[in-house]
Amino acid sequence: MIQSIAILLGYQLAGEIAARALGLSLPGPVLGFAALFLTLLLWPPLHAIMAPTARGLLAHLSLLFVPAGVGIVRHISSLGDQSLAVLAAIVASTALAIAAGATVFVLVDRVMRR
């Protein structure tokens, strides 16, 4: 487990360094994610080392958003009397985006299978 955590952190670190050195606007962990995926394609045995830790971590992905979520509570007042309007826009647009994305996926998939 320590080995796979060290590998995850190593890829994140490499991602952070690459993002800064190359002036990319993508976050370091996203670059680390892409690099680890490429490594897995080139050297599949790494998968067996990483899989248990990765599954354990991703099974509780929700937990990791709790601290940031608590942080929003003190900033929510900065929306003032616009809170309700903004919340309505978020709920409606998120519902529309999910419906649009999933519907388009299914339709294009159906057309391709013909």
Add this chain to the structure above:
Amino acid sequence: MNDFADIWSYLAQGPLLWLTATLIAYLFGTWLQRLSGTKPWVNPVLIAVAILAGVLVLTGTAYETYFEGAQFVHFMLGPATVALAIPLYDNRALIRASALPMLAALLAGSLVAILSALAIARAIGVSTEVLVSLAPKSATAPVALGVAEAIGGSPTLTAVLVILTGITGAVIASPILNLLRIRDDRARGFALGTASHGIGTARAFQESQTSGAFSGVAMGLNAILTALIAPVIIRLFT
């Protein structure tokens, strides 16, 4: 014997108390969710945030003090993002075979997320400053903050809107997708990741590993697409 105030002032200084509180609040949230029969609107993030925010207010604790303990949990977001490479690798054949539906769904989901949010918000009288911060709300937090800053929005406000969008998606996705009778795990996960980034992806992993893998891919792709199109679209609205 120390009285409670002494013990409290000792605990309130170190990270132990708030780290423990974060884990317990989350476990309580997952317990409630299981008790409800994994109903999507009983969301563990929402429950834990509500409990912890309440406790902070009641005890007069500053967020900075809380975060000293909670930062250990927050920090794991980075390695967890890297770890998304494993489900992506597991599902690589399925993902390669779904490239075209994914690309179409990404364009549709990303455009609808930005355009509908701005159109609705402007129609009901939201100020231009908030509109600008609202545009990148469906992208993962670090990218959304960077985009907001680049187009003249407030990064702090964007962080709030990004998290609200994530929780909203995690709560409403299953009822909407069930209503539309979309049962394909690839489509469900991909739409959720496009609209609601990491928090949506966390919810997608509760549905299935395939759904989670597609959601993770969608989150990564929409981070890139939002960074490219949000600055262009916002010019139509300001």
